[in-house]
Amino acid sequence: MIEIPASKPYAFEASVRDHGWIALAPCRWIAEQNVFQRVERLHNGRVVLLHITGVDSKENVRLLIEVQADGPITWEEQEEIRRKVRWMLKLDEDLSEFYQLASRRNSLWKEVGQGRGRLLRSPTLFEDAIKTICTTNTTWSQTVAMVARLVKCLGDPFPLNPELRAFPTPGQVAAAGEKLFQEEIRLGYRNAYVLQLAQEVVAGRRDLEALRENSLPARDLKKTLKEIKGVGEYAANTLLMLLGYYHELGIDSEMRNFVYRKYFDGQATTDQEIAAIYEGWGQWKYLAYWFDELD
DNA sequence: GTCCAGGTCGCGC
């Protein structure tokens, strides 16, 4: 059992579930046990099953990670799991300013300040980029199905239960031919985008994971993200959000419909007017959107 | 059959 202390406020269950990402393979929420499950392929190729749960105590929240594997876990493997879980759960992000802004709002926002907002993300930007591409111009149920097929067809199996599979590596995606994508994985016209991205990463022409290191200003980061085929304005801002930059909204049909209903009496408006709604949130606009609700 | 869903690309202007 690996243990990670998270400082309060931190609402484990809400944080993990507030973003739809929990529904995308190889992640799963096990409701009966309050457990976040994920199949993870470690750097050395070993596939393990993680069961993560949060235990509330006075001083902090203890995250307990149960690792199932086909044998003992080495110290290096433990450290990799620790690092990946910290990243997925965004434990190192400082949300205090967001909470401060929320506390000035009405009581609906009070709960947000109780430790929500650490939206779930994937261990790699490669995985999040593909998942984000799979949310564009489709329905959520199809996104879930697309990602499930990608994992099922290409991911490495968990040895103790081969039906559970890890998210495929760039190499595994790149090695899958167009035919397999067309006949089995069926991402529609996104097949070509996902394949191209994987090929670029494998060829060393695109270092996605370097973008996770906070070394670029948000502006350059966004420009780099939009160079990915299939990533436009919405997807780039969504990836920026996952990377911890919330200053721009990822405006999609879902957000438009929500804002029209809540703020414009159901009437359609421009994206500029949508942005104006969240202007007061400064650097936290996109995060605020996630917790805005119809009264 | 038609429309469209948590958009983006490539084109012409």
Next chain:
DNA sequence: GCGCGACATGGA
């Protein structure tokens, strides 16, 4: 910069 049609897939 902006407007527009095309785009795979599957459900209503």
